[in-house]
Amino acid sequence: MSYLPVKIAVIGGSGLYNLDGLELVAEVNPDTPWGKPSDAITIARTQSGLHVAFLARHGRGHYLTPSEVPARANIAALKSIGVEAIIAYSAVGSLRDELKPRDFVLPTQVIDRTKGIRPSTFFEDGIVAHAMFADPFSAVLENVIWEQRHVMEGGDFHRNKTLICMEGPQFSTRAESHMYRSFGADLINMSVLPEAKLAREAEIAYQMICMSTDYDCWKEHEVAVTVEAVVANLKANSSNAQRLLAAILPGVEKVVENGQVLEGLKGSMRFACMTAPEKRSKEAVQKLEFILPGYYTA
Numbered sequence: 001m002s003y004l005p006v007k008i009a010v011i012g013g014s015g016l017y018n019l020d021g022l023e024l025v026a027e028v029n030p031d032t033p034w035g036k037p038s039d040a041i042t043i044a045r046t047q048s049g050l051h052v053a054f055l056a057r058h059g060r061g062h063y064l065t066p067s068e069v070p071a072r073a074n075i076a077a078l079k080s081i082g083v084e085a086i087i088a089y090s091a092v093g094s095l096r097d098e099l100k101p102r103d104f105v106l107p108t109q110v111i112d113r114t115k116g117i118r119p120s121t122f123f124e125d126g127i128v129a130h131a132m133f134a135d136p137f138s139a140v141l142e143n144v145i146w147e148q149r150h151v152m153e154g155g156d157f158h159r160n161k162t163l164i165c166m167e168g169p170q171f172s173t174r175a176e177s178h179m180y181r182s183f184g185a186d187l188i189n190m191s192v193l194p195e196a197k198l199a200r201e202a203e204i205a206y207q208m209i210c211m212s213t214d215y216d217c218w219k220e221h222e223v224a225v226t227v228e229a230v231v232a233n234l235k236a237n238s239s240n241a242q243r244l245l246a247a248i249l250p251g252v253e254k255v256v257e258n259g260q261v262l263e264g265l266k267g268s269m270r271f272a273c274m275t276a277p278e279k280r281s282k283e284a285v286q287k288l289e290f291i292l293p294g295y296y297t298a
């Protein structure tokens with residue numbers, strides 16, 4: 001398999017189920033210790049010969065709810081083919097006037113409002129680790145993406161915003177939407193967690209690109225968000241998403257190849273482990289070999 005390792009991956013969310021304009025090279029569907037990913041992972045080649053992996057978060061055809069997305073298998077499967085950097089797209093609601101539907105936003109912070117029903121760590125059942133998560137996204141990837149903001153057609157680009165992740169699948173009530181604004185959240189989705197946490201545990205650099213589709217339901221005199229409104233804006237957003245991806249790939253390749261993207265990340269999980277070597281469960285260590293080989297065996 002001459003295309004391995006594939007160091008760059010794209011996770012597509014609602015409305016983004018494949019990559020346009022790239023030559024399809026292979027499809028892989030690895031078994032991981034945490035099960036199968038959402039769908040087969042496609043490997044594509046760019047005109048410059050760069051290999052990129054693509055995974056549809058909800059599966060192609062959108063059959064997994066945000067709570068059902070097998071995030072551990074998704075991240076483990078990507079790591080197993082060599083991924084070091086993930087660009088994750090997400091359709092989000094806007095909690096601020098200035099973040100208009102069809103604008104793109106790079107979040108820097110996350111607030112967790114999921115309900116604890118999503119498996120959210122690789123470290124359990126006899127091995128304990130606490131990953132740093134103060135800055136949930138990759139500043140290196142964020143800069144690469146921001147530099148290409150000029151390729152957007154018909155929408156503004158913003159950075160340094162806070163994304164709140166709710167459980168769903170129902171949208172928020174108006175009271176909740178107001179409360180999230182009072183928390184300081186600027187955007188809302190149902191997908192960034194545990195995906196970003198698991199990427200951190202797997203030592204993969206991760207940046208989400210948020211595509212605003214609606215104003216949720218905090219605007220008193222406007223209609224509340226519906227799937228119909230989200231889908232209409234998603235269609236408009238998807239051409240900007242594809243254009244932006246084509247523009248950022250060379251820069252992403254550069255920071256992957258020069259090692260910048262993994263600075264501060266590579267090796268971090270060795271020191272995050274609390275469990276004494278003799279107390280580590282053999283089964284748990286064995287599973288972790290899939291994503292962090294050699295880290296906990298010694």
Ligand SMILES: CSC[C@H]1O[C@H](OP(=O)(O)O)[C@H](O)[C@@H]1O
Pocket residue numbers: 012013014015057058066089090091092168189190191192227230
């Ligand atoms: C279709 S609206 C709600 C749905 O859209 C977002 O999905 P994704 O992040 O995968 O683009 C949001 O998180 C919800 O899952």
Ligand SMILES: Nc1ncnc2[nH]cnc12
Pocket residue numbers: 091092093094166171172188189190213214215216217225230
């Ligand atoms: N208003 C909203 N709430 C949660 N997730 C969303 N994804 C898109 N719009 C959303």
